[in-house]
Amino acid sequence: MKHFIFIIIFNLGFCIAHSQDKSCRCNYYNVSEATLEDKLTGITIAHENLKLPQGEIYSLWSHGDIFLNNGEIITNRLMRYDGLSDQLVVSSVNENVQLVIEKNTIKGFDINLLNSDMILHYKKIKIRDIYSTEYHDAYLHVLVSGKTSLYAYRRIQHVGSTFDLETYYSYVIIKDDGSIYHFANFSRRYIAGLFPEKKEIFKPQLRKQRNRVRDEEHLIKAIELYNSL
Amino acid sequence: MILKIKIKNLNRLKTLVLISFFCFAFSVLDIFRSSASSMNSDNPVDCFYSGVQKIFLHLNKDVYVTGEEVLFKGYLVNAANIPDTICKVVYVEIENSGNQKITGFAIDLFNGVCNSYFTLPDTLATGYYYVRAFTNQMRNFNHDYYFSAKILVANQADDKLEKLISDNYHNIDSAKVLFYTQNDNLLEGIENNILFKITDFSEDWDRQPVEIITDSGKIIASIVPNNKGIGDFSFVPEKDKNYFAFWNKKKFSLPPKIKDGFIIQTQQIEENRINVIIKSGTHELSDLLIFKAYNNSKCIFEKEFTMSNGAASFSLPAEKTKQGFSIFALFNSAQELICKKVYFVPDNSELIKINCNKAEFQPREKVILEINLKNKELINQRLNLSVNISQKGYSGTKNNLNSINTYLSLFSILGKKNSGLLESDSISEEQINKVLPVLNFPIPFSKSICQFLPENKGFIISGKVLNKSNIRVQGVFVFLSVADSFASLKYCISDSAGKFFFRLNRFYDNKNLIFQAKGSNNEPLKIEIEDKFNGELPQHIGFEYIPLELKNYLKYSQNIALTNKIYKPGLLSLLSENQLDLSFYNCHFYGIPDVTIYLSDYDELEDFKEIVRNILPGVYYNRSEKRVRVIDQGTQTLWPNEALVLLNNIPFPDPAFVAKLGSKQIKKIDLKKNHVIYGDIDLYGILSITTNQKNVYALNAALANLTFPNVFRNIPVILSGIDYGEQNNLSKKVPDLRQTLYWNPELKLSKDGKAVIEFYTSDLKGNYSVEIEGITSTGIPVFANTSIEVK
Numbered sequence A: 001m002k003h004f005i006f007i008i009i010f011n012l013g014f015c016i017a018h019s020q021d022k023s024c025r026c027n028y029y030n031v032s033e034a035t036l037e038d039k040l041t042g043i044t045i046a047h048e049n050l051k052l053p054q055g056e057i058y059s060l061w062s063h064g065d066i067f068l069n070n071g072e073i074i075t076n077r078l079m080r081y082d083g084l085s086d087q088l089v090v091s092s093v094n095e096n097v098q099l100v101i102e103k104n105t106i107k108g109f110d111i112n113l114l115n116s117d118m119i120l121h122y123k124k125i126k127i128r129d130i131y132s133t134e135y136h137d138a139y140l141h142v143l144v145s146g147k148t149s150l151y152a153y154r155r156i157q158h159v160g161s162t163f164d165l166e167t168y169y170s171y172v173i174i175k176d177d178g179s180i181y182h183f184a185n186f187s188r189r190y191i192a193g194l195f196p197e198k199k200e201i202f203k204p205q206l207r208k209q210r211n212r213v214r215d216e217e218h219l220i221k222a223i224e225l226y227n228s229l
Numbered sequence B: 001m002i003l004k005i006k007i008k009n010l011n012r013l014k015t016l017v018l019i020s021f022f023c024f025a026f027s028v029l030d031i032f033r034s035s036a037s038s039m040n041s042d043n044p045v046d047c048f049y050s051g052v053q054k055i056f057l058h059l060n061k062d063v064y065v066t067g068e069e070v071l072f073k074g075y076l077v078n079a080a081n082i083p084d085t086i087c088k089v090v091y092v093e094i095e096n097s098g099n100q101k102i103t104g105f106a107i108d109l110f111n112g113v114c115n116s117y118f119t120l121p122d123t124l125a126t127g128y129y130y131v132r133a134f135t136n137q138m139r140n141f142n143h144d145y146y147f148s149a150k151i152l153v154a155n156q157a158d159d160k161l162e163k164l165i166s167d168n169y170h171n172i173d174s175a176k177v178l179f180y181t182q183n184d185n186l187l188e189g190i191e192n193n194i195l196f197k198i199t200d201f202s203e204d205w206d207r208q209p210v211e212i213i214t215d216s217g218k219i220i221a222s223i224v225p226n227n228k229g230i231g232d233f234s235f236v237p238e239k240d241k242n243y244f245a246f247w248n249k250k251k252f253s254l255p256p257k258i259k260d261g262f263i264i265q266t267q268q269i270e271e272n273r274i275n276v277i278i279k280s281g282t283h284e285l286s287d288l289l290i291f292k293a294y295n296n297s298k299c300i301f302e303k304e305f306t307m308s309n310g311a312a313s314f315s316l317p318a319e320k321t322k323q324g325f326s327i328f329a330l331f332n333s334a335q336e337l338i339c340k341k342v343y344f345v346p347d348n349s350e351l352i353k354i355n356c357n358k359a360e361f362q363p364r365e366k367v368i369l370e371i372n373l374k375n376k377e378l379i380n381q382r383l384n385l386s387v388n389i390s391q392k393g394y395s396g397t398k399n400n401l402n403s404i405n406t407y408l409s410l411f412s413i414l415g416k417k418n419s420g421l422l423e424s425d426s427i428s429e430e431q432i433n434k435v436l437p438v439l440n441f442p443i444p445f446s447k448s449i450c451q452f453l454p455e456n457k458g459f460i461i462s463g464k465v466l467n468k469s470n471i472r473v474q475g476v477f478v479f480l481s482v483a484d485s486f487a488s489l490k491y492c493i494s495d496s497a498g499k500f501f502f503r504l505n506r507f508y509d510n511k512n513l514i515f516q517a518k519g520s521n522n523e524p525l526k527i528e529i530e531d532k533f534n535g536e537l538p539q540h541i542g543f544e545y546i547p548l549e550l551k552n553y554l555k556y557s558q559n560i561a562l563t564n565k566i567y568k569p570g571l572l573s574l575l576s577e578n579q580l581d582l583s584f585y586n587c588h589f590y591g592i593p594d595v596t597i598y599l600s601d602y603d604e605l606e607d608f609k610e611i612v613r614n615i616l617p618g619v620y621y622n623r624s625e626k627r628v629r630v631i632d633q634g635t636q637t638l639w640p641n642e643a644l645v646l647l648n649n650i651p652f653p654d655p656a657f658v659a660k661l662g663s664k665q666i667k668k669i670d671l672k673k674n675h676v677i678y679g680d681i682d683l684y685g686i687l688s689i690t691t692n693q694k695n696v697y698a699l700n701a702a703l704a705n706l707t708f709p710n711v712f713r714n715i716p717v718i719l720s721g722i723d724y725g726e727q728n729n730l731s732k733k734v735p736d737l738r739q740t741l742y743w744n745p746e747l748k749l750s751k752d753g754k755a756v757i758e759f760y761t762s763d764l765k766g767n768y769s770v771e772i773e774g775i776t777s778t779g780i781p782v783f784a785n786t787s788i789e790v791k
Helices: A002-026 A188-194 A196-208 A216-228 B002-042 B044-051 B161-166 B404-423 B429-434 B548-567 B608-615 B655-660 B729-733
Strands: A041-045 A062-068 A073-082 A087-091 A098-101 A106-112 A119-128 A135-144 A149-158 A165-174 A180-183 B053-059 B063-065 B069-078 B089-096 B101-108 B113-119 B127-134 B147-154 B177-181 B192-198 B210-214 B219-223 B230-235 B243-247 B250-253 B262-270 B273-280 B288-295 B298-306 B311-317 B324-331 B337-345 B352-356 B366-373 B383-391 B459-467 B477-481 B490-493 B499-504 B512-518 B525-529 B572-574 B595-598 B619-622 B627-630 B644-647 B666-678 B681-691 B704-709 B717-719 B740-747 B754-760 B766-776 B781-790
Touching: A073 A106, A119 A149, A119 A165, A119 A180, A135 A216, A149 A216, A165 A216, A188 A196, A188 A216, A196 A216, B053 B127, B053 B147, B053 B404, B053 B766, B063 B548, B069 B089, B069 B127, B069 B383, B069 B404, B069 B740, B069 B766, B089 B113, B101 B113, B113 B717, B147 B548, B177 B243, B210 B230, B219 B230, B262 B324, B262 B337, B273 B288, B288 B311, B298 B311, B352 B766, B352 B781, B366 B383, B383 B781, B404 B766, B404 B781, B459 B477, B459 B512, B459 B704, B490 B499, B512 B525, B525 B704, B608 B619, B608 B655, B627 B681, B644 B655, B740 B754, B740 B766
Parallel strands: B063 B147, B644 B681
Antiparallel strands: A041 A098, A041 B666, A062 A073, A062 A106, A073 A087, A087 A098, A106 A119, A119 A135, A135 A149, A149 A165, A165 A180, B053 B069, B069 B113, B089 B101, B089 B127, B127 B147, B177 B192, B192 B230, B210 B219, B210 B243, B243 B250, B262 B273, B273 B311, B288 B298, B288 B324, B324 B337, B352 B366, B366 B754, B383 B740, B383 B766, B459 B499, B459 B525, B477 B490, B477 B512, B512 B704, B572 B717, B595 B666, B619 B627, B666 B681, B717 B740, B766 B781
16 A cells, blocks of 8 residues: 555656656746836735625736836736725735735736636726716726727725625716716616717617616627717 | 455555556656657757747948948848747947947837937948847847848048058958868768858959869869859868868868768759759768758658668759758758758849839939839738938949848858858859858757847846955845936846846836845945847958958048038938837836925025925934934834935935935925835835936945946938929039938838839939838848939
């Protein structure tokens, strides 16, 4: 029995050693890509035991790429979008540290969703909150990118004065002339009203497609339809 | 019960045996697989195709006067001649014939092409100079792949040109005879083809023959060189004899004689068949040999054979060896390369036709050139073309042999030693295929680790940190910054070899880069930046002789340059607005400061201590220690560690210098109070001081500091000349002595493959050559030329 275990360990060891040897072979250059990458700027946060809404994307740590303001890309970092503070949190090289990335230094990020091929694109855009007059930088999830772009602002907020959290989604449409519309509730009439220049074509087309623009999926279809007109 | 246990154990044993077997089988298979792959990667011909790049520069002229602009366009391709769109930076340097660097700069590549210009310094002495071009990746191989073009430069103020024309500069006694053979040796017992070139050969000399003589004095061959000093012959070296060459009463040695070896000879017997003859000095050879022919990174032909009576021959379908070069390689049964040869098929196909409205023109007359793409299949491809129309005042002119198509296919792989032969049109294509195809192509990736990184994401600058004893130091923080309106700090920790690397984007172009090294102890350090131009370049071979015709043209060009200097017909215009987009550089590396103070808003304060005390609440400055600390915004307590001080966005300024700064010197102060983490560095507050006077590099002398000018020349220009159609009186009076009439590095063809170029001739009479060089997106080099005459 001991002999067999020894053989298995020996063989496995051999395989591992050999595979390591091969990886050395492939290492042509004496500098890793990470050495050449730019550095991230942020502040540290303590681990918070918040009851994040389960099953939502922002409760998960995923790998992704960060696009810096200077055009550089920092790839494959463990990250999480914090919907409560609208911040990007990156697990530092030292895994015990969570770093809140300085918003002014980046222009967006991509999150590769765990156990999925889906990549979520986030872009930093200056918007005004629905009932506010002040503009601020927000990380918006890109739903439609084109002549007219559609973004989702996926936030978490406290329920009343309690510590419970709930999701709060709002949407942003940026038209090619630069006008920005930020809304939480929408309907076919509301969306068609945002595009008065093509209202006469757009609204009948929506009707034809039986798109009542009641949810996010239909909103995406509506904007894609508008872009195709 | 016992039986059950036994059966159970037996099953377990079976499982273990099975697992063990699989593991063993896997490991054995893995060994075979890896040994097979390593065998492949050890094949130098395959390696040749794996990572090689070649670059060609299209220059507007080859004779210049100091102070003149050298216009150029660069084409970078991989080993299969496909434009290399991955590499982002190319380096160009000018060196004199003594291999001393005159100037060097970097240019950004866009989709494998770059175009710009540089001005020849006024201080250059008259003589030959070399324009070299290379990429960082090319530095991993030997310098044979570097582009090298020889230009002749006359100093504008050189009044000794007359003397140069008449003096005894060119001496027959200093000339040498160089021999070129296949495999660099003479092979005993079989016929060897030998090519020779007399260095510094003058057409004025008597054509003395080169004589090949045995040690017993018997003349084997006597060959008269051609007007360029080149000739070829063949003979069978015998075992017991030694051979020498005699020319101009001087003795020259031939390449050394060897017993064992192979020679590959080619003979085009029919239009569609090439006869390959392999000869060996060893007659008793029964081993299996493998012949492989490669063309554009693919093995196009393979044949296994054995030698009989020291020779073997077989035919190769000619259509497989397409235009350009093919590598013929001979391997032994152990897959070792034993002989190699280039087979060259010149590309004589005319892809582009140039039609001119007239053949002869008056000075200041309009010229209309119509360019037609003859091969309509190329219309759908992206074509990169450059057009040059320059005066040719001497007989040497660009032809098929020194154009882009020959360069990319042949020159760049033959190595400097052999390509010296091809610098002029002195060698015939027959001679190339007869003897020259002995190539010494370098074997890429001969080292397990490549030293120089491919710059596929931008310019990489590297260096090393040394201590006082010049020993490399690891684990040192090296900071890189520039004095700019936004702080853009980068850092790297020196590796085990003391090296550090930074990848820079275009923000850093043409800026003084400031490097600062900070070790953990107070050991004095120094920084050395790697000079990419400081390679061990091969010596240039002779060819310093300036023919009389060229000397006269040089004098002529010198007079023209003098007139042009007075009237300044500077007609270069920026081709495209290839301006650096700095819109993304709108933020400091640390984000937005918490507090910004403009000193002009306050009463005058004498020194930094006064400023801190009066207008910077939350900052503590210790005058004796010259340390700055900041109060944390959250806890309102002083951070225990020193804050990072930036002076004009450069870190670690001289504390004594900062201490003296008062309101008069400081423009503004930015303060970041938070504890910021930048990469792996903790910054306990940041105090950024911007002074009124720029370029103040008061750096902390306790650290290793180095300023490095990052010279980039991204200035694509077009030269379209003067429009005499709308001439005014002023332009009539000003002499127009342009030698380059038209230069367009980005010629665009219409959808039907046509383009029309219009320009005016200058006052200079003579022949002008019209050259179009370029490459298609699939790697087909394009060359077309014609000439016009101004009478």
